[in-house]
Amino acid sequence: xxxxxxxxxxxxxxxxxxxxxxxxxxxxxxxxxxxxxxxxxxxxxxxxxxxxxxxxxxxxxxxxxxxxxxxxxxxxxxxxxxxxxxxxxxxxxxxxxxxxxxxxxxxxxxxxxxxxxxxxxxxxxxxxxxxxxxxxxxxxxxxxxxxxxxxxxxxxxxxxxxxxxxxxxxxxxxxxxxxxxxxxxxxxxxxxxxxxxxxxxxxxxxxxxxxxxxxxxxxxxxxxxxxxxxxxxxxxxxxxxxxxxxxxxxxxxxxxxxxxxxxxxxxxxxxxxxxxxxxxxxxxxxxxxxxxxxxxxxxxxxxxxxxxxxxxxxxxxxxxxxxxxxxxxxxxxxxxxxxxxxxxxxxxxxxxxxxxxxxxxxxxxxxxxxxxxxxxxxxxxxxxxxxxxxxxxxxxxxxxxxxxxxxxxxxxxxxxxxxxxxxxxxxxxxxxxxxxxxxxxxxxxxxxxxxxxxxxxxxxxxxxxxxxxxxxxxxxxxxxx
Ligand SMILES: Cc1cc2nc3c(=O)[nH]c(=O)nc-3n(C[C@H](O)[C@H](O)[C@H](O)COP(=O)(O)OP(=O)(O)OC[C@H]3O[C@@H](n4cnc5c(N)ncnc54)[C@H](O)[C@@H]3O)c2cc1C
Numbered sequence: 001x002x003x004x005x006x007x008x009x010x011x012x013x014x015x016x017x018x019x020x021x022x023x024x025x026x027x028x029x030x031x032x033x034x035x036x037x038x039x040x041x042x043x044x045x046x047x048x049x050x051x052x053x054x055x056x057x058x059x060x061x062x063x064x065x066x067x068x069x070x071x072x073x074x075x076x077x078x079x080x081x082x083x084x085x086x087x088x089x090x091x092x093x094x095x096x097x098x099x100x101x102x103x104x105x106x107x108x109x110x111x112x113x114x115x116x117x118x119x120x121x122x123x124x125x126x127x128x129x130x131x132x133x134x135x136x137x138x139x140x141x142x143x144x145x146x147x148x149x150x151x152x153x154x155x156x157x158x159x160x161x162x163x164x165x166x167x168x169x170x171x172x173x174x175x176x177x178x179x180x181x182x183x184x185x186x187x188x189x190x191x192x193x194x195x196x197x198x199x200x201x202x203x204x205x206x207x208x209x210x211x212x213x214x215x216x217x218x219x220x221x222x223x224x225x226x227x228x229x230x231x232x233x234x235x236x237x238x239x240x241x242x243x244x245x246x247x248x249x250x251x252x253x254x255x256x257x258x259x260x261x262x263x264x265x266x267x268x269x270x271x272x273x274x275x276x277x278x279x280x281x282x283x284x285x286x287x288x289x290x291x292x293x294x295x296x297x298x299x300x301x302x303x304x305x306x307x308x309x310x311x312x313x314x315x316x317x318x319x320x321x322x323x324x325x326x327x328x329x330x331x332x333x334x335x336x337x338x339x340x341x342x343x344x345x346x347x348x349x350x351x352x353x354x355x356x357x358x359x360x361x362x363x364x365x366x367x368x369x370x371x372x373x374x375x376x377x378x379x380x381x382x383x384x385x386x387x388x389x390x391x392x393x394x395x396x397x398x399x400x401x402x403x404x405x406x407x408x409x410x411x412x413x414x415x416x417x418x419x420x421x422x423x424x425x426x427x428x429x430x431x432x433x434x435x436x437x438x439x440x441x442x443x444x445x446x447x448x449x450x451x452x453x454x455x456x457x458x459x460x461x462x463x464x465x466x467x468x469x470x471x472x473x474x475x476x477x478x479x480x481x
Contacts, residue, residue, distance in 0.1 A: 011449025015481045017298035018042040020284050022272045022312070025054020026070070027303040027457040027468040029255040030083075032264045034476055044295070045264060046286055048271035051252075052259050055425055055458075056465070058250025061336060064369050064376055065250040066384050068334045068423050070465055071367075072244035073251075076226035079469040080254070089257045090249030094242055095347065095372045103346035104201070106353055111412050113345060116201070117235070119352070123197035132193045142236075144194045149228060155190050156220045165474040166221055166461040170442040179217040180437035186216045199223070202231055204355035207332050207364065207388045207427060208463070212357045215433040217441075221462045246372055251465070275300055276314040277451045299449075303457035303468075305329075305429045317451070323444055326435030327459060332427035333387040333401045336420045342381040343413035347371030351408065354388055363408040364388040382420075385409070388427075398424050429459035448479055 013019065019040060021028045024047035032043050045052075057069040073080060073092065084090065104119035105111050114122060124141075127133040136144065159179055161169025171179060178186060183203075187196060196211070199219065204210055208222055233239040247254065259266055270288040277283075277300075284295040302309040310316045310324035347368045354362040365386040369376045376382065387401050401424065409417045431441050441460070448454050454475070458464070461471035 011479060013040075013299055013449070013454070013476075013480050015040050016042075018296070019044070019299045019301065020282070020295060020297040021045045021301045021303060022275075022284075022309075023047065023054065023303040023457065024049075024052040024255075024259065024266050024268070025303060025457065025468075026056050026255055026465050027472060028052075028054075028301075029259050029264065029266075030079075030469050031301060031303065031456060031472045031475075033083075033258050033262050034472055035480070036262050036264065038476065038480060040480075043265065044297070045259075045266045046270045046272050046284070047266055047268050050268050052255050052266060052268070053252035055427075056251040056255060057423065058252040059336060059421060060250075061382060061420060062376075064373050064382065065248070066336050066369065066382070067246070067250060068336065068384065068421065069425065070251045071246060073247065073465070074227055074244055075230055075241070076224060077466045079473065080465050083254055083258055084247065087254065087257045087261055089254045090247050092245040093248050093372050094245060101346060102201075102348045102350060103344070104205075104350045104352050105344075105412075106351075108353065111351075113349070115346075120197045120201070120235070123200060124194075127193055127196060132188075132196075141194065145232070148192050148194045149232065151190055152192055152195060152223075152228070153225055155186075155192075156223075156225070159216070160220050163474075165470050165477075166467045167441055167445055167471070168474055170439070170446070173439075176439050176442075177437050179220070180215050180433040182211070182213050182433070183216045183219040184211045187211070198228070198231060200352070200355065201350075202227065205350050205352065205364065207330060207386070209330070209428065209430075210355055210357050210390060213390075215431070215436050217436050218430060218462065221467065222464065248372075272312055274314060275312050277453065282452050299452045299454065301454040301456055305426060305457070305459040306455065307429070307459075309455065313453070319443070319447060323435075323440055326431050326440050327429050328432050329392045329429035329459075330427045331387075331389040331391065331393045331397060331401075332425045333389075333398075333405075333422065334425070335385045335387070335405055335422045336382070337385060337409075338380055338382050338416075338418045338420060339409070339414040340380060340416035341414075342368050342370070342378070342383065349412075351412075362387065362404060363412075366412075380416075392429075393424055393426055398422070428463040430463075445474075448475065454479075 024045045028045050029052050035043050055069040058065050102116045103113050105113050159175045163169050230243045234243050270286045273287045274285045281296045282300045286293050307324045310320050349366045351363050354364050363385050367384045369382045458468050461467045
């Protein structure tokens with residue numbers, strides 16, 4: 001540890017420290033980029049895969065880029081957009097395919113399609129039928145909606161603060177208890193029912209949990225005011241700009257370009273096998289092409305999922321063990337496939353039923369290549385299908401997903417389906433409600449740097465490119481020299 005880093009009251013990342021970052025996904029590459037910009041001299045990334053990007057994975061098929069991982073970029077991803085601009089990596093698509101609006105379908109053995117607005121109406125009717133909402137004219141419904149949005153924004157600021165960073169403000173015990181509760185209960189208490197159709201689409205259809213069970217923290221983290229406003233303006237026809245955009249060259253290229261242009265020391269194909277913390281250093285054991293190596297550094301920053309982090313640490317502290325056991329998660333499976341033709345009306349179709357409680361999994365979304373590249377062949381379709389399960393991957397999962405994929409594709413009317421590539425991702429690793437109530441995510445942040453160990457990446461904050469980057473900025477603002 002440098003002298004400068006000892007002078008501060010709390011743990012510090014010293015500029016002269018030898019720093020190892022475990023994982024070269026978006027969090028790791030972005031952090032290395034920020035550290036380099038701040039004048040940190042010795043930063044090494046260890047990545048077990050052949051290239052950088054992690055869950056930002058873009059593949060080329062027949063000349064077109066398909067996203068197998070991170071895909072959509074809303075307007076408020078300022079830090080990601082800065083990288084795209086400064087490193088001149090491609091351009092944002094306004095998808096111009098054969099139909100740009102998202103359609104939703106319900107899966108009940110037969111497949112019915114609704115334009116997104118009609119599906120929203122249907123959810124609204126359901127709320128009226130169940131007595132959650134009274135009958136109302138269009139105008140008074142709009143007034144209700146605007147009032148509910150205001151209440152939602154106030155609730156968000158009260159519980160999360162307005163630092164602009166994920167987990168930037170430690171909540172009071174009472175606020176933490178509220179953040180831990182299932183969002184549907186909190187929404188009812190704060191009279192937000194009129195926003196539920198929005199939340200079903202903006203939260204659950206993105207794989208961010210089922211409203212009946214997801215802790216309120218994660219709804220508030222994802223649904224920042226900019227996103228809610230963009231969605232609502234779009235739905236009301238006030239703004240024609242799409243809420244989400246895609247990057248023509250693929251998101252993975254951004255991280256690859258940044259790592260190369262900044263000259264980041266990335267050790268690819270190098271898996272970290274174990275980490276041992278000693279009084280004066282951290283010893284990192286890696287395996288690369290069957291060869292083991294030892295690296296001594298001053299600080300280690302983990303960007304991999306917290307349970308994996310704790311498995312790698314030789315003697316985890318009680319706090320680290322508690323943190324790892326406080327994590328649960330989901331599975332997202334992406335399948336790049338070809339079929340004889342694209343039988344549904346829209347470029348993107350969602351199968352909504354898997355987002356109800358008790359469901360196991362199903363095809364949750366399909367994205368046709370012509371959604372972005374209308375010039376792609378209409379004869380034989382290429383698309384990415386998403387399947388979501390509200391549980392972590394299990395060894396038997398992949399076959400079960402494949403079987404479900406086959407049967408649902410057939411129900412949707414696809415023929416001649418051929419899966420080209422399939423990826424099963426652990427997704428949206430998150431703190432349980434019980435641990436949120438105990439303040440574990442914020443305690444982790446406060447303990448950063450203890451025993452020369454730092455935690456970043458999506459499981460420490462939230463599963464989105466924007467959140468991992470904002471968390472990096474927060475980390476450095478608080479702890480860097
Ligand atoms: C299907 C899917 C769709 C998504 N869509 C979006 C979207 O539209 N918009 C959005 O903002 N976000 C999206 N996300 C989320 C986004 O991709 C993640 O939040 C982001 O990639 C998290 O970055 P990370 O660096 O924390 O973790 P990761 O991306 O998982 O990177 C971690 C890296 O660590 C490496 N690693 C793991 N263990 C070791 C080890 N022992 N040694 C060395 N290296 C190791 C991994 O190989 C990986 O490269 C999506 C994710 C998925 C899976």
